[in-house]
Structures are given as structure tokens and as C-alpha cells.
Amino acid sequence: MTTTDIQNEIIDNFSLFEGDMESTLFYLMDLGKKLPAMPDEHKTETYIVKGCQSKVWVFPTFIDGKVHFEADSNTEITKGLVYLLWSIWNAKTPEEILNSELFFIDKIGMSSMIGSQRSNGFANMIKQMKLYALAYKTKGA
Amino acid sequence: MLNNINNIRLQFPILHQEVNGKPLVYFDNAATTQKPKLVIDALQRYYELDNANIHRAAHTLAARSTEYFEATRKTIQQFINAKEEAECIFTKGVTESINLVAQTWGKANLKAGDEVLVTTMEHHSNIVPWQMICEEKGAILKVIPISNSGDLLMEEFDKLLTSKTKMVACVWVSNALGTINPVKEIIQKAHAVGAIVLLDGAQACSHLQVDVQALGCDFLTISSHKLYGPTGVGVLYGKRELLEAMPPYQGGGEMIKEVTFEKTTYNEIPYKFEAGTPNIGGVIAFKYALDFVNELGKENIAKHEDHLLKHFVDGVTQINLLNNHAITLVGQANNKVSVQSFTINNMHHFDVGMMLDAKGIAVRTGHHCTQPLMQRFNLEGTVRASFALYNTTAEVDVLLQALGSIVKFSNR
CATH class of the missing domain: 3.90.1150.10 (Aspartate Aminotransferase, domain 1)
Known part of the structure; x- marks a missing residue:
């Protein structure tokens, strides 16, 4: 599936809650549990994406032309968002990651999570994942 | 108790809205309180009718804005029962009030080996300014510990308080725990060893009766926006003899008596510490918040x-x-x-x-x-x-x- 297909599927799933923020958050927290466990030895200072309240870790590897991510967060709602991002960008080529627009965040009513850079590691995570993709693209070229 | 809470709520326009499809329930009052219509109207009225720079012009608008600005000083003096209006300095908030004391009183009075006491429950704004001046002067910052319930350990305070203690900078009410510290006892004990006491009143002033003369504190800091007034306005109360002996904080307009390129003489208190154009509209509207609290x-x-x-x-x-x-x-x-x-x-x-x-x-x-x-x-x-x-x-x-x-x- 393309990054656009995956995002459309996410938006479909969230549309069941009809904008009810509480149900959205409960669902997000449950989604976070689906994120593959990230080994503690990869949760180091090098791979942390800092935010005021929620921390995110992203550990990238580059296998057969595709970027693979391990990721985690110390808060459950952010972890749910991290899972969604992971499901869109994991095992994709650097070009697919760099060329994709993340339109699902606004559509599922979570744009406030990226609005405030200071308060959230999630916004910085998006930037960081694109930077890793760019680094691999440059290296591979 | 407060009678007719619904009438009180009607005076706060912001409360009557929905957030995420639910009626707003605002429980972040220790961060900032909402503003009654009286305060909002006063701000608007100032900019629509009275806006002029204070203290320095011969025209009517300037006279009017100066009069209203100084009326707030009178009201805050009465609100905290200071001896005189000149002991109330307008700042942009509690953070600036504390920095002012640390950078002026601290600069003039602290020396190597002196000690400044704070408590474990201080807001960063009552820690960092003291760390900065202590580092500059070679003075030592010491911390009064607290119990698991969030009470100050007064027997530890007694042990820490010595003739080396020059300043006790203490929060009156903790913003994170809500603890009301026994400030009267702290002030009496600190004064007994010759130390000066600064009370951080950011949280206390909206909940507790304030009488600086009865308390005997040397400095008290007040925040307007935690007291139903506008943001960007604070007060530093200080005893006259301390304020007069302190060097100025910032140089500029308003704080001078006479300027030549060779030498500048400074204005009287409180103006000595009020360099530059203040938040005039905010100060003027703050009076309405104080009157509102007084009335209730x-x-x-x-x-x-x-x-x-x-x-x-x-x-x-x-x-x-x-x-x-x-x-x-x-x-x-x-x-x-x-x-x-x-x-x-x-x-x-x-x-x-x-x-x-x-x-x-x-x-x-x-x-x-x-x-x-x-x-x-x-x-x-x-x-x-x-x-x-x-x-x-x-x-x-x-x-x-x-x-x-x-x-x-x-x-x-």
C-alpha cells in the first residue's frame, strides 16, 4: 500500500468516532499497544526526540533500499500516534517518506499534537524521521 | 461563602463556551485566573479613551492615564496594607520582581560565604535568580527540606538559619502542592539572625489576607494575572529603607532625576525601579481586579x-x-x-x-x-x-x- 492508501485507511477507522475526542484518545492508546517493542538499548540519548512532556525514541536502519524504524514513547496517546506514523513509513524507501504529505493528523482531529512543538515529541519525530530518510537517500545516491 | 455563584460566573465571559463539544471547566487557575468583564472593559476603555504615556506630559490624556495608573498603586498599597504607596513598585510579574531584588539588593549586600535560604517547593523563578547572584558573589544557596505531606520541616529550617544567612527567599503558598507556609514564624526567626525575607506571593495573594506590616516581611512579590487581572503586570513590595538603599535595576527613562554625560542622579522610589514605559493599560485594569476581589x-x-x-x-x-x-x-x-x-x-x-x-x-x-x-x-x-x-x-x-x-x- 502507498503512504496515501494507509493514511486513508487510518482516517476511515477514526471516522467511526465522529469527532468524539474521548473515544479517539482511548482508541489511540489501544493502538499504541500494537507498536513492536523497542529494545531498551536503542532508547539512548542519540535516538531520543525531545519534547516538554512526551518523549519519543526513533531508531532507524537501512535494509535493501528501505528505511526500517523502531519507535516508542513514554506517553500512551503519543505512542498511539507514533504507531500510526510507523505504520505509514516503516519499510518504505527514502523517496516515499520524503515525498509523502501527512494529511491524516488533521483529519483525525489531532493537529493540536503537532501545533505545539515545545510540548510534544511527536512533532519533532516527524521531522526526525524525514531527516533519517534524507540521510539514507543521500548516502545511497 | 460566596452567594449566588451563577451571578459571579456571568461576570467572566470566557467561562461560557464549549471545548471539544463540552462546557468548559477551567481548573488551571494556579497558572492564570480568568478575567472579569470589569477588567476586560477597563483595558478596552484605556486604549479607546485614555491611552497616553504616563508621568511626562502636559496634556489631558497623559494626566488622566497617570491618575488612573497611580490609583492602582494606591489600591494595591491598601490591598497588602503597605505603609505607603512608594513601597509598591510595578513590574511585569513575580519573576521580574524577584530578579529585581536578587540583582539589586543581592548585588549590594551579598558577599562570598553568605547564605541564601530557599525551600524545596520553590518555583524556578525563586531559585534561578538566587543561583545567578550566588554564583556571581560566591554566596551559597541552601534549601529547606519538606515532609512527605508537603510541609516545610521547620526544625531543619532552624538548623539552617545562622548568622551567615542573609536572605530567606520563600514561597508563601506552593503552586504545585498548595501548602501554605508558616511565613510569620519564618520572618520572625529570620529577622532574629538579621536576615532579610522575600515572600513569593504569586499564589498566596488570591487566596489569603495580605498584611505586610503585620507579617513584617521585607519584600513581597505579587502577580496581577493570578489575581483576576491582566498578564504582564506584577508588583514588588519592599520596605522603604531597603528600596532606598538598593541600587537601580535598569537604566532608562522615568528612573532618573537628572542625566548628564558625566553623571546621572536617580529618581525617588518607586520610580527609581520603573525604567521605561510600563504596561499602563494592564496596571490600570488591575485595579478593577483588586476591587472585584475586595468586594467579594x-x-x-x-x-x-x-x-x-x-x-x-x-x-x-x-x-x-x-x-x-x-x-x-x-x-x-x-x-x-x-x-x-x-x-x-x-x-x-x-x-x-x-x-x-x-x-x-x-x-x-x-x-x-x-x-x-x-x-x-x-x-x-x-x-x-x-x-x-x-x-x-x-x-x-x-x-x-x-x-x-x-x-x-x-x-x-
Whole structure:
């Protein structure tokens, strides 16, 4: 599936809650549990994406032309968002990651999570994942 | 108690809105209080009718804005029972008030080996300015510890207080725990060893009666926006003899008597410390907030807020009985204001804050600018609910209900 297909599927799933923020958050927290466990030895200072309240870790590897991510967060709602991002960008080529627009965040009513850079590691995570993709693209070229 | 809370709420336009499809429940009052219509109108009126720079012009608008600006000084003097208006200096907030004292009194009076005492429960704004001046002067910052309930350990204070102590900079009411510190006793003991006392009154002044003469404190800092007034306005109260002996804080207009390129002489207090054009509209509107609080009466406000706090704590006890003590209250001093920090088992405070926001409930989450205090309790942060005069028991019930469902979810 393309990054656009995956995002459309996410938006479909969230549309069941009809904008009810509480149900959205409960669902997000449950989604976070689906994120593959990230080994503690990869949760180091090098791979942390800092935010005021929620921390995110992203550990990238580059296998057969595709970027693979391990990721985690110390808060459950952010972890749910991290899972969604992971499901869109994991095992994709650097070009697919760099060329994709993340339109699902606004559509599922979570744009406030990226609005405030200071308060959230999630916004910085998006930037960081694109930077890793760019680094691999440059290296591979 | 406050009569007719609905009438009071009608005076706060912001309260009557929906957030995430639910009626707004505003419990972040320790961060900033909402503003009554009187204050909002005064701000608007100033810019529509009276805007002029104060103290320096011959025209009518300037005379009017100066008159209103100085009327607030009179009102704040009475509000805290200072001896005279000149002892009340306008600043942009408590942070600036404390920095002013650290950078002027501290510069003139601290020397190597002197000690400054603060408490474990200080806001960063009453730690960092003292760290800065202590580092510059070679003075030592010492910390009065607290108990698990969030009370100051006064016997430890007695041990720390010596002839080396030159300043006790102490929060009157803790923003994170709500603890009311025994400031009268602290002031008496500090004065007995010749130390000066600065009280951080950011939280106290909206809940407690303030009488600086009865307390005997040397400095008191006040925040307008935590007292139903505009942001960007604060007050530093200082005893005349201390303020007169202190060097100026910032150089500029207003604070001078005469300037030549060879030498400048400084203005009298309070103007010596009020360089530059202040937040004139904010100061003028602050008077209306003070009048509003005076009219309701601090005692009535305190009774109402204490009742809300008790209602909340009783509700949490009920939730805990049914849910294996899932909620931990942080800060359970006997003497406290209507501020309650807490954590929920298996839930990050940030997630709790987001889930409450989804129900239209505004609380604060995080370290509350008191990282050393959080370290004392081995916490990264807490959720904090703080109640004000316009809050109702029905609103507390909305919070309790939301917490009940969050606790159930956390046990899934």
C-alpha cells in the first residue's frame, strides 16, 4: 500500500468516532499497544526526540533500499500516534517518506499534537524521521 | 461563602463556551485566573479613551492615564496594607520582581560565604535568580527540606538559619502542592539572625489576607494575572529603607532625576525601579481586579475554594476505595489552598491532561516549574487541579466523573 492508501485507511477507522475526542484518545492508546517493542538499548540519548512532556525514541536502519524504524514513547496517546506514523513509513524507501504529505493528523482531529512543538515529541519525530530518510537517500545516491 | 455563584460566573465571559463539544471547566487557575468583564472593559476603555504615556506630559490624556495608573498603586498599597504607596513598585510579574531584588539588593549586600535560604517547593523563578547572584558573589544557596505531606520541616529550617544567612527567599503558598507556609514564624526567626525575607506571593495573594506590616516581611512579590487581572503586570513590595538603599535595576527613562554625560542622579522610589514605559493599560485594569476581589471578600472566597478542595479530595477518596487507590494525591499539608496535585497509576500525566481536555476540563500537567520539588517526590510531573472563586461543586463532579472513567480505562 502507498503512504496515501494507509493514511486513508487510518482516517476511515477514526471516522467511526465522529469527532468524539474521548473515544479517539482511548482508541489511540489501544493502538499504541500494537507498536513492536523497542529494545531498551536503542532508547539512548542519540535516538531520543525531545519534547516538554512526551518523549519519543526513533531508531532507524537501512535494509535493501528501505528505511526500517523502531519507535516508542513514554506517553500512551503519543505512542498511539507514533504507531500510526510507523505504520505509514516503516519499510518504505527514502523517496516515499520524503515525498509523502501527512494529511491524516488533521483529519483525525489531532493537529493540536503537532501545533505545539515545545510540548510534544511527536512533532519533532516527524521531522526526525524525514531527516533519517534524507540521510539514507543521500548516502545511497 | 460566596452567594449566588451563577451571578459571579456571568461576570467572566470566557467561562461560557464549549471545548471539544463540552462546557468548559477551567481548573488551571494556579497558572492564570480568568478575567472579569470589569477588567476586560477597563483595558478596552484605556486604549479607546485614555491611552497616553504616563508621568511626562502636559496634556489631558497623559494626566488622566497617570491618575488612573497611580490609583492602582494606591489600591494595591491598601490591598497588602503597605505603609505607603512608594513601597509598591510595578513590574511585569513575580519573576521580574524577584530578579529585581536578587540583582539589586543581592548585588549590594551579598558577599562570598553568605547564605541564601530557599525551600524545596520553590518555583524556578525563586531559585534561578538566587543561583545567578550566588554564583556571581560566591554566596551559597541552601534549601529547606519538606515532609512527605508537603510541609516545610521547620526544625531543619532552624538548623539552617545562622548568622551567615542573609536572605530567606520563600514561597508563601506552593503552586504545585498548595501548602501554605508558616511565613510569620519564618520572618520572625529570620529577622532574629538579621536576615532579610522575600515572600513569593504569586499564589498566596488570591487566596489569603495580605498584611505586610503585620507579617513584617521585607519584600513581597505579587502577580496581577493570578489575581483576576491582566498578564504582564506584577508588583514588588519592599520596605522603604531597603528600596532606598538598593541600587537601580535598569537604566532608562522615568528612573532618573537628572542625566548628564558625566553623571546621572536617580529618581525617588518607586520610580527609581520603573525604567521605561510600563504596561499602563494592564496596571490600570488591575485595579478593577483588586476591587472585584475586595468586594467579594477574601474570607468568603477562601471558604468557597476550601469547600471545592474538600469536595474534590472526598471524591478522590471515594474513587480510590473502589479502584485500589489508583489516584495518589501529591501535597496533603494541613494548611493549604485550593490546589491539588495528583498522579494516576499506570497513566502518564500528559495522557490524563489530554483525556480531561477531551471532556472540556482544563488542568495543568507537568513539573509546574518546580523540578526540584518533583525530584523530591521522585516524580516526572503531576496533574494539577486548582480551583478559583468562579468554580462550582458541579464542575468538580465533572472532573471526578472523568477521573473515574480514566481510572477504569487505566485498569484495562
